[in-house]
Every structure is written in C-alpha cells, then in structure tokens.
Amino acid sequence: MRPMASPVPRLAERVLSGDPRAIARLISRVERGDAGVVEDIAQLFEAGGGAHIIGVTGAPGTGKSTLVAGIASDFLRRGRTVGVVAVDPSSPYTGGAILGDRVRMSAVAAEPRMFMRSMAARGALGGLARATADAVTVLDAAGKDVVLVETVGVGQDEVDIASAAHTTLLVSVPGLGDDIQLLKAGVVEIADVHVVNKADRDGADLLVGQIKTMLNHGPSEGLRDAWQIPVVTTVASREQGIGGLVDTIEGHHRWLRRGGELARRERHMAAARISAICTGILRDRLQDPGVGAEFEAAVEGVYRRRVDPWTAAQRLVEGLSWRAPQGEH
Amino acid sequence: MRPMASPVPRLAERVLSGDPRAIARLISRVERGDAGVVEDIAQLFEAGGGAHIIGVTGAPGTGKSTLVAGIASDFLRRGRTVGVVAVDPSSPYTGGAILGDRVRMSAVAAEPRMFMRSMAARGALGGLARATADAVTVLDAAGKDVVLVETVGVGQDEVDIASAAHTTLLVSVPGLGDDIQLLKAGVVEIADVHVVNKADRDGADLLVGQIKTMLNHGPSEGLRDAWQIPVVTTVASREQGIGGLVDTIEGHHRWLRRGGELARRERHMAAARISAICTGILRDRLQDPGVGAEFEAAVEGVYRRRVDPWTAAQRLVEGLSWRAPQGEH
Numbered sequence: 001m002r003p004m005a006s007p008v009p010r011l012a013e014r015v016l017s018g019d020p021r022a023i024a025r026l027i028s029r030v031e032r033g034d035a036g037v038v039e040d041i042a043q044l045f046e047a048g049g050g051a052h053i054i055g056v057t058g059a060p061g062t063g064k065s066t067l068v069a070g071i072a073s074d075f076l077r078r079g080r081t082v083g084v085v086a087v088d089p090s091s092p093y094t095g096g097a098i099l100g101d102r103v104r105m106s107a108v109a110a111e112p113r114m115f116m117r118s119m120a121a122r123g124a125l126g127g128l129a130r131a132t133a134d135a136v137t138v139l140d141a142a143g144k145d146v147v148l149v150e151t152v153g154v155g156q157d158e159v160d161i162a163s164a165a166h167t168t169l170l171v172s173v174p175g176l177g178d179d180i181q182l183l184k185a186g187v188v189e190i191a192d193v194h195v196v197n198k199a200d201r202d203g204a205d206l207l208v209g210q211i212k213t214m215l216n217h218g219p220s221e222g223l224r225d226a227w228q229i230p231v232v233t234t235v236a237s238r239e240q241g242i243g244g245l246v247d248t249i250e251g252h253h254r255w256l257r258r259g260g261e262l263a264r265r266e267r268h269m270a271a272a273r274i275s276a277i278c279t280g281i282l283r284d285r286l287q288d289p290g291v292g293a294e295f296e297a298a299v300e301g302v303y304r305r306r307v308d309p310w311t312a313a314q315r316l317v318e319g320l321s322w323r324a325p326q327g328e329h
Numbered sequence: 330m331r332p333m334a335s336p337v338p339r340l341a342e343r344v345l346s347g348d349p350r351a352i353a354r355l356i357s358r359v360e361r362g363d364a365g366v367v368e369d370i371a372q373l374f375e376a377g378g379g380a381h382i383i384g385v386t387g388a389p390g391t392g393k394s395t396l397v398a399g400i401a402s403d404f405l406r407r408g409r410t411v412g413v414v415a416v417d418p419s420s421p422y423t424g425g426a427i428l429g430d431r432v433r434m435s436a437v438a439a440e441p442r443m444f445m446r447s448m449a450a451r452g453a454l455g456g457l458a459r460a461t462a463d464a465v466t467v468l469d470a471a472g473k474d475v476v477l478v479e480t481v482g483v484g485q486d487e488v489d490i491a492s493a494a495h496t497t498l499l500v501s502v503p504g505l506g507d508d509i510q511l512l513k514a515g516v517v518e519i520a521d522v523h524v525v526n527k528a529d530r531d532g533a534d535l536l537v538g539q540i541k542t543m544l545n546h547g548p549s550e551g552l553r554d555a556w557q558i559p560v561v562t563t564v565a566s567r568e569q570g571i572g573g574l575v576d577t578i579e580g581h582h583r584w585l586r587r588g589g590e591l592a593r594r595e596r597h598m599a600a601a602r603i604s605a606i607c608t609g610i611l612r613d614r615l616q617d618p619g620v621g622a623e624f625e626a627a628v629e630g631v632y633r634r635r636v637d638p639w640t641a642a643q644r645l646v647e648g649l650s651w652r653a654p655q656g657e658h
Binding site: 311 | 367370371372374375377378388389462592595596599600602603604606607608610611612615624627628629631632634637638639640641642643645646
C-alpha cells in the first residue's frame with residue numbers, strides 16, 4: 001500500500017493502485033472535461049510509460065470491436081493486463097455511449113485484469129483526441145501492460161488518435177468496396193500491421209494481394225526500412241488467426257525496442273499530444289469571456305464582409321494573452 | 330470587362346469574371362497552401378456573399394455523389410449557376426483525387442455554368458476544413474448562385490465543414506445499419522433536411538419513421554422552432570425525388586431569409602471559420618523554425634516524462650510570439 005497524502009485518497013492515487021472504479025470515474029471526468037482533471041492526468045502521466053499502446057483503426061463494418069475483444073482476450077491468456085478505449089462516433093440516438101458501456105461493463109466485472117471503455121465525442125474539435133489520450137494515460141498509469149485504442153479512422157481526428165500508438169493496425173475486409181475502406185494516403189501510411197478480417201469471405205486473397213501490391217508500390221519513406229509491414233488474415237467472429245496476429249503485434253513491439261525506433265515513435269507521440277493540447281488551449285482562450293468581445297467584433301466584421309477571415313484571425317491571435325487564468329493548470 | 334491593375338491580370342481578377350480555368354488554378358493553390366494565396370482569398374472574400382451554400386453529408390455508401398450531381402443538375406435546369414466541392418477522404422491509391430477530378434472535369438467541359446471539384450486532404454489537422462472554406466469562397470466570388478459541399482461527415486473535421494453552410498442535408502439509406510449511419514449527436518443536430526436515399530430499398534419506411542421519431546424526441550434547442558425539419562425520400566440513381574428535394578432546399582433558404590436566422594447562421598459560419606484559421610495560425614507558429622527549439626525541448630521533456638504534456642503545452646503557448654513573419658499575411 002502506498003502512503004496517502006490525505007484521509008480521502010485522491011482519485012489519481014486510487015487509479016495508480018489499479019482500482020477499476022477509480023479508473024472509470026476518472027475517465028468520465030476526462031470525457032466531461034471537469035475542472036481539476038488536468039492535475040490528475042499530470043500526476044498520472046509521470047507515473048506511466050510502461051504500456052504497449054496499440055491503435056486499431058478501420059472503416060465501419062470491418063468488425064474492429066470483435067477483433068479488439070479477441071486481441072484483448074489473447075493478451076489476457078498470455079498473462080498481460082489489458083485496457084481498451086473504443087472511440088465510437090456512432091453512438092445511439094440517446095446520446096453518449098451508454099449502451100456500449102453497459103455491455104462492456106459486464107466484461108469488466110467478469111475479468112478484473114481487463115478494463116474496456118467507450119469514449120463519446122463531446123465538445124469541440126480535437127476534444128475527442130485529447131480525451132482519448134488522457135484515457136490512455138489513465139490506463140497506462142493504472143498498470144495495464146497493453147492498451148488498445150479502437151477508432152473508426154475516417155476523419156483527421158481519428159487518424160491522429162490511431163497514430164498516437166506504438167503499433168497501429170489497419171483493418172479491412174473483402175467486398176466492402178474501395179470507397180469505404182481506409183485507402184486514403186494518411187491512414188494507409190500509419191499502418192504497422194495490415195489485418196484482413198472476415199477472411200473467410202470471397203475476395204480475401206484478392207484484397208491481401210491488393211494491399212501487398214500497394215505496400216510494394218507505395219511511397220518509400222525510408223523510416224520503416226527494417227520493419228516489413230505484414231498482412232495478417234483473421235476471422236475474428238470465429239477467433240481464427242488472433243494468436244498469429246498477437247504474435248505479429250508482439251514482434252513489432254520487440255522490433256521497436258531493439259533499435260532507436262521506440263524513442264523516435266514516442267517523441268512523435270509526445271509532439272502530437274503537445275500540439276493537440278496547444279490547440280485546445282487556444283480554443284479555450286478564444287471562448288474566454290475576456291476575449292469574447294474581441295472575438296465577437298471579429299465575427300461581426302467578417303459577417304459584414306468589412307474584413308476577410310484571415311486578417312481578422314491574425315489580428316485576434318496577436319492580441320491574445322496566453323497566461324492561464326487563476327485556478328487553471 | 331473590369332480594368333486590370335497590371336498587364337497580367339491577377340488570378341483573383343480572373344476568378345471574379347467566372348473563368349473556370351482560373352477557378353481551378355486558384356483552388357489548386359488553396360489545396361497546396363501556396364504562398365500568397367491568402368491575399369487572393371481575402372480579395373475574393375469581400376466580393377462574395379451571394380451564394381447559397383449547401384452542405385451534403387452522410388456515411389460512405391449513401392450515394393451522396395450521385396445525389397449531389399442530381400441536385401446540381403436540377404439547379405442548372407432552374408437557371409442557376411452551380412459550384413460543387415467534394416471533400417473525399419477515400420482517394421485512390423495513387424494519392425490525391427486525380428481520377429475523381431478527371432471524371433468531374435468532363436462534366437465541367439460539358440456544362441460551363443457548373444464547376445465541380447474534389448478536394449484532397451493534405452497537411453495537418455484542420456487543413457482540409459480551411460481549404461474547403463477557401464474553395465467555397467472562390468466559387469462564391471466567381472458568381473455561383475449555389476455552392477454544394479459534399480463531405481463524408483464522419484469525424485469532427487467533416488462535421489465542421491458540413492456545418493459551415495446555410496442549409497445542411499444529412500443523407501442516410503435503408504439497410505446500412507445504425508452503426509455506420511451518422512447518428513452521432515453532433516451530426517444529427519446540424520441537419521436542416523434529412524434525405525433518405527435509395528428509398529426503393531426495403532426498410533425505407535422504417536428508416537423514415539425512425540428519423541421522424543428521433544426528430545420528435547431529440548433535444549429541443551429552441552433555435553429552429555419555426556423550421557420543421559423535413560425527411561425527404563429520393564432514389565438519386567434514377568433521378569427520383571430530386572425536384573422535390575430542391576424545392577425543400579429552396580424553401581429552407583427562403584425561411585432563412587425571412588427571419589433573423591440567416592444573419593445568425595452567417596455569424597456562426599464566420600465564427601467557425603475564424604476559429605479554424607486561428608488554430609491553423611497556431612499550428613504554423615509551432616512549426617516555425619524560431620519556435621522549433623522550444624517545441625523540441627517540450628517534446629523531449631514529455632518523452633522523458635520530466636514534465637506532463639499539459640504543463641509543457643501551457644508553457645509553450647505562453648512563450649509564443651504571434652506577429653506574422655515578414656511576407657506572410
């Protein structure tokens with residue numbers, strides 16, 4: 001037991017001891033953007049760094065959730081503790097991710113070494129990416145060996161989330177059509193491992209061949225020379241191919257640790273996160289009551305077409321004060 | 330003919346005269362983020378404001394492109410000039426949106442009153458939203474009566490793009506499954522008109538009923554009291570229901586102009602655009618060589634876990650200078 005600084009232990013302290021209810025509460029606070037949550041995250045951040053963070057992205061309909069559940073179970077069988085953050089924009093009509101959370105909560109109850117959580121998109125642009133990164137920090141600090149981050153991967157925000165990982169999986173399925181697969185350059189380039197799921201369907205061999213052709217003809221960045229990006233086939237609904245996929249994921253982690261790549265990647269993750277937080281600070285500052293009048297004047301000028309939006313924005317940022325208001329981090 | 334300030338007319342001047350090749354060139358410059366393009370956009374912005382901007386969003390597979398082509402053709406038949414910006418993240422393997430552009434270019438050649446253009450996602454987060462807004466400014470200034478902006482609507486960036494419109498259409502289709510429809514709160518809330526496309530499929534009546542139920546039970550914002558959000562059915566591939574849909578779109582535009590709603594919405598569009606540009610300026614500043622060393626130090630500190638990313642980001646923005654470097658806007 002760690003010594004407590006106060007009679008009622010802080011939420012962050014309870015997270016450090018791995019308490020699942022504390023994890024759930026802190027992630028809820030992160031989602032809502034509660035006051036003071038930054039202090040908790042800052043404290044937890046310095047205690048973290050041990051988890052292998054795995055991004056899993058793919059279009060809707062590729063069976064990502066089933067695949068993630070399979071990967072998580074396989075890691076558990078290998079004696080690892082696992083955290084899962086699912087970033088799911090297709091929340092039900094009622095808003096939030098309530099149903100998903102209830103389903104997942106039963107899994108938590110059944111398996112104390114695993115913690116699964118759906119994040120709901122709330123607030124402004126980038127809010128989801130920030131909240132997801134914070135949730136990963138919570139699970140990392142709580143001592144999870146592996147943290148899986150599942151995203152739909154359509155949209156820059158989702159790509160940013162997926163790329164904030166040590167190992168990124170890109171999932172596709174046969175017969176879904178090129179147009180709804182994630183074949184845009186930005187997503188393909190972040191894949192460390194390609195997964196063709198539902199590989200018992202017609203067209204699986206064709207899709208594997210297309211991906212391999214693409215990998216051979218794609219732009220050579222020279223950054224991953226030593227890592228041959230594999231194409232793994234799975235049928236997640238029947239638990240086929242999961243063990244091989246997890247072997248591949250572990251192989252990638254070993255490869256990262258062997259050379260300088262792990263440090264390069266973690267610096268990239270740090271840079272992306274700092275940028276995202278800076279953007280968030282800017283957005284908060286623009287919504288600050290003290291800035292409100294200037295912002296409204298800029299809006300009015302642009303609305304009346306007395307000034308163009310580029311000039312208005314430049315004047316606005318030049319006049320901003322960046323001191324954090326009292327009480328804020 | 331307008332008098333020219335120099336022997337070679339500026340690109341912006343040629344855009345103002347409606348020259349399609351000038352429009353295409355300037356939008357390409359916007360996509361690439363060429364130096365000096367901001368001056369052109371600023372000049373064009375003050376000449377614009379006449380177009381009815383219509384956002385069309387929906388999941389992949391809902392037939393948005395066919396629907397947009399149908400809407401555009403119908404507006405042409407009504408004697409309007411039309412611009413189309415398609416924001417398409419599913420670009421082909423070769424990168425960019427080259428194939429799409431070629432196909433669409435033949436339509437431009439055939440119909441001089443119409444200009445269609447695919448935007449490719451390039452650069453950083455928010456870059457696409459900024460480039461799309463600038464492309465709309467170009468088409469608006471070029472005198473298009475109607476500008477249609479087509480987006481996939483998954484991801485915050487796409488939602489932001491779609492909401493930067495006078496009239497926003499949300500397209501869904503029967504049988505695609507809730508999970509890949511755009512039922513997340515943020516997207517549903519921006520719809521002024523719901524379109525159920527492929528309405529000859531089984532389940533169309535059910536989907537229309539579900540949407541109507543949702544509209545009746547959704548959170549009442551009190552902002553659109555006077556506008557009853559309609560649910561319109563179409564079969565875009567057979568050009569069924571398009572005329573009625575365009576009547577509905579025009580009805581929404583008349584409703585906007587009747588009350589104070591048009592001003593409210595255009596102020597919202599101006600605010601969103603200024604915010605996006607401020608974010609872009611911040612991102613550029615963080616990448617500025619002068620800031621580079623401080624940014625790298627912050628990254629190193631976070632990577633080594635000597636400082637948490639929130640504290641590092643706050644220190645970084647406090648130290649930034651917001652003066653635009655010489656030669657920049």
